[in-house]
Amino acid sequence: MMSDTIFQTLHIINKTSSHSDLYTDCFKTLLPGDAILLIEGAVYSACGQQVCDLLKQQVPLYALNIDIQARGLTQRIHSQVISIDDDTFVSLTCQYKKSISWF
């Protein structure tokens, strides 16, 4: 993952999944080579049944660890969601050609 390979679009979501339009609009734009990064309130979407819609998208799923810890979710994050620190957040934005923020 940490190679120099340039991937396509990094989709950064920061709202909880109760903002369902935000998630469905984002999902419509996904293509192979993209990834989703959950930050801030969006890390809740990596827990419980809500994660199913994300897993269906078949793109890599990342979540910002500091936001996971802040919300007491460390033990609740789905195993297919990769927890990352701020440095890896920066690295991801380098590896992907561009980012799009959904808020």
Place this chain on the structure above:
Amino acid sequence: MANKNLLLIFRNPPFSDSSNRDTLDIALACSAFEIPVSLLFLGDGVLQLIRGQQSKTLQQKNLLNTFNALAMYDIDQLFVLQSDLQRFELIAADLSIDCQLICETQMAKLIRQSDRIINL
């Protein structure tokens, strides 16, 4: 580096917050810097384009005047999702400016082909 293009996404209905005006202002400024600009009206964003809005009744400025003037700024790449029109039971003739109607696959391609995306 010079020929980067920019995609601006409108996702909010009229009179919601300042994001629509703010996004439009970015479009005009970037176009003045010769950055090729495309606009995508997504979800509720398409509601901004409905003909016959009478924003004066709310004592608010009508963004439609600016949307109608976009061609003068060489901004003529405007996109609307066909499925969003259907959701609101709109047809192309209900919109006050000419937009390209695209499907979701075409939208995904549009995003992939854009070098920078601002989605306020």
Place this chain on the structure above:
Amino acid sequence: MIFSLLIYASQNSGQAEQTALRFSRSALSQGHKIHRVFFYGETVSAISNLKITPRDEIDITRQWLELAASDNLDLVVCIAAAVRRGVLDQQECDRHNRVAANLVAGFNLSGLGQLADAILSSDRLLTFGN
């Protein structure tokens, strides 16, 4: 890698600015450059000398200034967004004949052309908003 950041958030709702600040610190510590941080929309309301931050809370505007001082950041506030929210530098204060300028020193008022320039001059544009 050269980054520019667009901040479009309210300091009183959400944590977008904190995330942007941490991202900036991390990017700079990895040797990346930040060409510009552009403050737009509601964000600009809080870049005021008249703001009082409660003692037990972090003043994020100060934190930007500290980072700017150590890493020579270009902190640009959208002039149109600022003026309509009552955030004025001395020049705008004089122009509009108001009682006081209140823009925090270290931030500069300028137009959206600075965002266009940031787009053209940077390898990556990150938006932090809420």
